[in-house]
Amino acid sequence: MLDKIFNPKSIAVIGASSIEGKVGHAIMKNLMAFGKNNPDNKIYPINPKYDEILGIKCYKSVLDVLPDNIDLAVITIPAKLIPNILEECGKKGIKGAVIISAGFSEVGNYELEEKVKSIAKKYNIRIIGPNCLGIINMHNRLNASFSKEYFKEGNITFISQSGAILTAILDIAPLLNLGFSKIVSLGNKIDIQESDLMEYLIHDDTTEVVVFYIEGLKDKKFIESAKKLAKIKPIIALKSGKTEAGAKAASSHTGSLAGDAQIYNAAFKKGKVLTVETFEELVNLMHVFSTQPLMKSNKIGIITNAGGFGVIAADSCKKYGLTIEEFEESTREELKKYLPPTSSISNPLDLIGDADTDRYKNALNIVKNDKNIDGMLVILTPQEMTKPLEVANVIVETKNKIKNEGIGKPIVASFVGGASIKGAKSYLRKNGVPAYISPENGVEVLSSSYKYNKMKIKEDNCDYLNSIKKELLKIKENYKDIVKNLLKNPNEYNSKEFLKIHGMNVPRKYLAKTIEEAEDYASKLDNIVMKISSPNIMHKSDAGCVIVKPKDIKEAFNTIMENGKKYLEKNRIKGVIDGVLIEEYIEGLEVIVGGKRDPVFGPVVMVGLGGVFVEVLKDVSFGIYPITKDYALDMLRELKSYKVLEGIRGRPKRDINFIVDIMIRLGVIMDIYPEIKEIDINPLFVKEDGKGGYVGDALIIVGK
Known part of the structure; x- marks a missing residue:
């Protein structure tokens, strides 16, 4: 279907104009080279105001054009008129459209954009745009854009959400002797996404390098399409809009650390996409990959x-x-x-x-x-x-x-x-x-x-991941009612029980609702930690609700309960306190492992060393599910603090395989339990190599 857009034999320019300075005029002028290049190529200006434009017969409507084999419509008319015009295109049998016109979601006009989408779906019309510069195919002299003419044939396809970035590239190109296969301005992306273009470019012989300028992605298919394309052609991406805005509403450590930049970087790595930080780097890589x-x-x-x-x-x-x-x-x-x-x-x-x-x-x-x-x-x-x-x-x-x-x-x-x-x-x-x-x-x-x-x-081996997924799906089925009850009230005790059922080691623990129970449970353990148990108090230390190795159980119990009540009152939270967790004291290197659900890419897993490494240095690594063994190891090696895990200055090497197993299990849990929004395991206590470890604290956030 996309071939009709990039290699059309006939084009209707809806909103064509004879007035210099109008977009419809610029596109008509640019398309003249396409018409001259091949006599069989046809251009049909559409505008009820004119009889002819630039010496070409002009039609009142696409419905007036004969015969009925128009491949592509380039639309430049005011946004409010586009639904009716797109209906005519559908009746005419046109299957490809480039909508140049602005005035849609970028200005808050979502209803109009949805209307255009529904008409396109009704007639199976594939659309690039709206609010875009247009498209160029150098190899057939197709310039269906209002960019100035530049026809240096080459092997680069440049795809951008910004028309201005494209015009800048085309202006720089002659200085570097860069040649292009295709130029695509995506605009608002109401239909054709980056993933669609990558699937098409896999089989495009004139494209050897694919370059993206990305402000945001709308579909998870990007990763799989990129992986397929990257096996044969390099993909380079510059992502803008690297903000932490998405983390402001997050409750867990994982959520608060997972800004747009981290998630997108993880997605690009998963898709084998080379990323750059600056426009200069982008141009530099375009040059080397297209020539060497x-x-x-x-x-x-x-x-x-x-x-x-x-x-x-x-x-x-x-x-x-x-x-x-x-x-x-x-x-x-x-x-x-x-x-x-x-x-x-x-x-x-x-x-x-x-x-x-x-x-x-x-x-x-x-x-x-x-x-x-x-x-x-x-x-x-x-x-x-x-x-x-x-x-x-x-x-x-x-x-x-x-x-x-x-x-x-x-x-x-x-x-x-x-x-x-x-x-x-x-x-x-x-x-x-x-x-x-x-x-x-x-x-x-x-x-x-x-x-x-x-x-x-490099290919990931999925055998271990698949065995873990098979194991956890069986657990989900066998423990259906138990899991349902645990997730109804995901306090720390229940969260750990949930993780324990799914194959993670947790310390011995008891939930005390009275002082007497607390004293009894404490007598069964050696050194202990006492913590509030409430699904509404997520950061227990900040609330003064954690006491390590208490000397007086009664005093510790009362302090924790009082601080918990004060915390709820102060923060105006209508919550419940289920009691005090009495848990055996565990030591080990502190690691944080977490999961969250990204609206575009789905389950995301995060890992980092605990303490100062995560709190101050933000030394964490993110990965997009599925998390395989090799992928998990790559994530760990990305950490600046990774050498701490391997053992430095006489310190023992830690059980890296244990961390990898937790990461894989967490990824699968996020995948098979869509009701879980976020999971934090912080800390995960990691013992010496081969000795495993324990979930020190756990937070599960459940929501629709």
């Missing part, structure tokens, strides 16, 4: 005529996860023939400040064949003896040799300077070699190339 082969390993070779910039590049390698391997012995021996004695034959390779074109040429020809190098960064600073344009030509020749000889290594350049290297950088870019102002940029893009290459071939 992928980096097969993280081993980089650096060639420079400036030792200082070689050191800067080397420092950046550590930051971006690249390694600087020593050259092979044969490479070193060959280099000695062409380099002066003062040159250090090592990686980074310093050609010395007086390096001429031949020195660069010989070094590149030798290093490109080194088996210890899978990507090359060439640095040049302007010196008296160095001819930037000549060196640029040598780099382009090397790039062509790499391609012709099937070596498959990316090569990028960093020409550091101003006026004297401007022409050389332009030459490099025009000939398919990314050229950056700083070595750090070069290292960063090569790192992204390697990261994607590693990411696209």
